[in-house]
Amino acid sequence: MEGKRDMNTMEVEVATSVPSLPSKPKFEALKAHEMSDGQVQFKMVAVPDHRYTPLEKAWLEIYTPIYEQMKIDVRMNLKARTVELKTRADTPDVSNLQKCADFVHAFMLGFDITDAVALLRVDELFIESFETKDVKTLKGHHKSRAIGRLSGKGGKTKFAIENATRTRIVIADTNIHILGSFTNNKLARHSLCSLILGSPAGKVYSKLRAVTARMAERF
Structure with missing residues (x-):
């Protein structure tokens, strides 16, 4: 009886002496230049013929939020008739590249700038x-x-x-x-x-x- 009691006591002591699990480590999100072995990522959006003139007139409104807020480089390729986007070293999130591409694509489809810019700010759209x-x-x-x-x-x-x-x-x-x-x-x-x-x-x-x-x- 005493041997059994001692074994039970040992089991309780072992069970109560298990150390608590360490807290889950927290890591910062990878920046754009840290993804894909540091390679720059590109996106291109084609410009239809009928949207070339509206794009030229609204270029500053498109350029400003992409370059200054989303930290994505943007330029117009006149020869290929495409808007080219690429990540920078200070791009905070690689998903910004896709958001900017969706924003430019929305304008090409005919949406107003004020409506299309919501794609940069709201993830659910x-x-x-x-x-x-x-x-x-x-x-x-x-x-x-x-x-x-x-x-x-x-x-x-x-x-x-x-x-x-x-x-x-x-x-x-x-x-x-x-x-x-x-x-x-x-x-x-x-x-x-x-x-x-x-x-x-x-x-x-x-x-x-x-x-x-x-x-x-x-x-």
Whole structure:
């Protein structure tokens, strides 16, 4: 009995004498020049012909946040008609390169600078693009009428969808681009697809109001 009692006492002593685990070490994030063995990383964004003049006029507004805030070098390659981006030694985060590329790409798609610059500041935003033919194959006046329904008179329908879903929408012929969060983009895309399929704007408005009301109650 005494031997058993001694063994139990030893087990308790061993169990209580286990040292506590050391605290988890903390490491600073790697800078851009420390990634990929210190090699400079590049991104290039093509400039469509119809966006060359707007880019020239808005170049300073594009250059300033990229170079000064995101610490990314940027230049316009006139020969190749591309905007070239590369990391610097003082780039704080390598993800800044992709954010800047998305920002420039958004401008090329037709988004205003004030809307596109949100891609540099908010991580949850992205751009979703699709064509009318991805929803329904339309030809002739049916296609032009569908595009007209997307914008509405004076852009009223597009503005209503943007305000209700907190997104920004660019309609370039049959191409549609949406800038926003995942949930909001999905809601805006559903409304636009309904218009392409022939739903009247009034019906789309009523569905939007119902969905946004539910979302407001949930959050």
